[in-house]
Amino acid sequence: MSNFTGEFIGTALLIVLGDGIVANALLDKTKGNNGGLISITFGWAIAVFTGVYTSVTLGGSGHLNPAVTLAMASINQISSDLILPYILAQLAGAFTGAVIVWLAYKNHFDSTTNSDYKLAVFCTGPAIKNPFFNTLTEIVGTFVLVFGALLMSKPEHSLGTLDALPVGLLVLGIGLSLGGPTGYAINPARDLAPRIAHFILPIPNKRDSDWSYSWVPVIGPIIGALIAAFLFKLL
Numbered sequence: 001m002s003n004f005t006g007e008f009i010g011t012a013l014l015i016v017l018g019d020g021i022v023a024n025a026l027l028d029k030t031k032g033n034n035g036g037l038i039s040i041t042f043g044w045a046i047a048v049f050t051g052v053y054t055s056v057t058l059g060g061s062g063h064l065n066p067a068v069t070l071a072m073a074s075i076n077q078i079s080s081d082l083i084l085p086y087i088l089a090q091l092a093g094a095f096t097g098a099v100i101v102w103l104a105y106k107n108h109f110d111s112t113t114n115s116d117y118k119l120a121v122f123c124t125g126p127a128i129k130n131p132f133f134n135t136l137t138e139i140v141g142t143f144v145l146v147f148g149a150l151l152m153s154k155p156e157h158s159l160g161t162l163d164a165l166p167v168g169l170l171v172l173g174i175g176l177s178l179g180g181p182t183g184y185a186i187n188p189a190r191d192l193a194p195r196i197a198h199f200i201l202p203i204p205n206k207r208d209s210d211w212s213y214s215w216v217p218v219i220g221p222i223i224g225a226l227i228a229a230f231l232f233k234l235l
Contacts, residue, residue: 002058002059002060003059003060003061003082003085003086003089004060004085004086004088004089005058005059005060005089006054006055006056006057006058006059006060006061006062006089007055007060007061007063007064007085007086007089007090007093008060008089008090008092008093008096009054009055009058009060009093010051010052010053010054010055010056010058010060010062010064010093011051011055011064011089011090011092011093011094011097011189011190012093012094012096012097012100013047013050013051013054013097014047014048014050014051014064014093014094014097014190015047015093015094015096015097015098015100015101015190015193015194016047016097016100016101016104017043017044017046017047017050017051018043018044018047018048018097018190019097019098019101019121019122019194020043020047020101020104020105021035021039021040021042021043021044021047022040022043022120022121023101023104023105023108023109023121024039024043024105025039025040025043026112026114026117026120026121027105027108027109027111027112027117027118027121028108028111028112028113028114029107029108029111030105030108037175037176037179038176040175041172041175041176041179042172044171044172044175045168045169045171045172045175046168048064048164048167048168048171049164049165049167049168050164051064051164052064052163052164052167052168053164056163056164060086060089061078061082061086062163062164063086063090064090064093064187064189064190065090065186065187065188065189065190065221065225066086066087066090066091066187066188066189066221066222067142067146067186067187067188067221067222067224067225067226068145068146068149068187068225069082069083069086069087069090070083070222070225070226071146071150071225071226071228071229072229074226074229074230075229075230075232075233087189090189090193091189091192091193092193093189093193094189094190094192094193094194095193095194095196095197097194098122098193098194098197098198099197099201101121102197102201102203105121109121109203109204110204113205115205115206115207116207118198118203118205118206118207119198119206119207119209119210120183121198122194122195122197122198122209123185123191123192123194123195123198123209123210123214123217124182124183124184124185124191124217125182125183125210125213126181126182126183126213126216127180127181127182127183128181129213131213131216133181134181134182134213134216134220135216135219135220135223136220137178137181137182137184137220138182138184138185138186138216138217138219138220138221138224139220139221139223139224139227140178140224141174141178141179141182141184141186141221141224142186142187142220142221142222142223142224142225142228143224143225143227143228144170144174144178144228145167145170145171145174145186145224145225145228146224146225146228146229146232147228147231147232148167148170149167149170150228150229150232151232152166152167152170171186174186182216182217185216185217185220185221186217186221186224187217187221188217188218188221188222190217191214191217191218192214192217192218195209195210195211195214196209
């Protein structure tokens with residue numbers, strides 16, 4: 001049970017802080033309106049640090065990410081029996097976190113007229129829509145995340161629960177360097193579950209949830225994570 005609880009709460013906090021910084025930067029009449037990419041990338045880095053640290057402390061894996069879970073299982077770093085509980089916890093946590101962000105910023109969702117900004121709080125979208133290159137960008141970003149995290153977590157490099165800190169810094173670097181084309185989802189749960197929340201929640205004057213793009217931040221991260229795990233095992 002602690003595995004599920006840790007992943008659930010850790011992923012919920014990831015989304016509360018991560019989607020929260022996007023809401024603060026994009027929605028009308030917030031204190032952080034027009035905060036820009038730098039504030040968003042720093043906010044997401046802190047979100048990852050907090051989520052991973054919380055998950056591990058509460059008995060979870062600290063994955064917060066189905067692509068990471070599948071990668072770890074592929075190199076036998078976790079039991080295959082844990083794949084489904086982890087992924088369900090991650091999806092449920094991400095959905096819950098997205099709902100909390102909506103509640104916290106409800107007045108600002110109601111005041112914002114730009115429906116694209118409302119969607120962007122919940123999920124990613126491409127700057128230039130090209131499914132092949134958008135998927136490739138997500139593959140590259142997630143490869144860097146998983147390969148870097150695997151190296152950081154090796155016993156000779158490990159800091160215990162403080163492994164969350166270098167992973168958070170790694171996510172900061174990915175956002176600054178590779179976040180431009182697609183918004184660096186690099187996590188199927190982080191994108192899909194909040195997108196579902198956007199679809200369900202009674203947000204006034206919202207647009208469609210862009211389901212035609214929704215497969216990219218699911219498939220791309222999974223491919224990138226599995227390639228990273230394969231190379232890590234090979235080396």
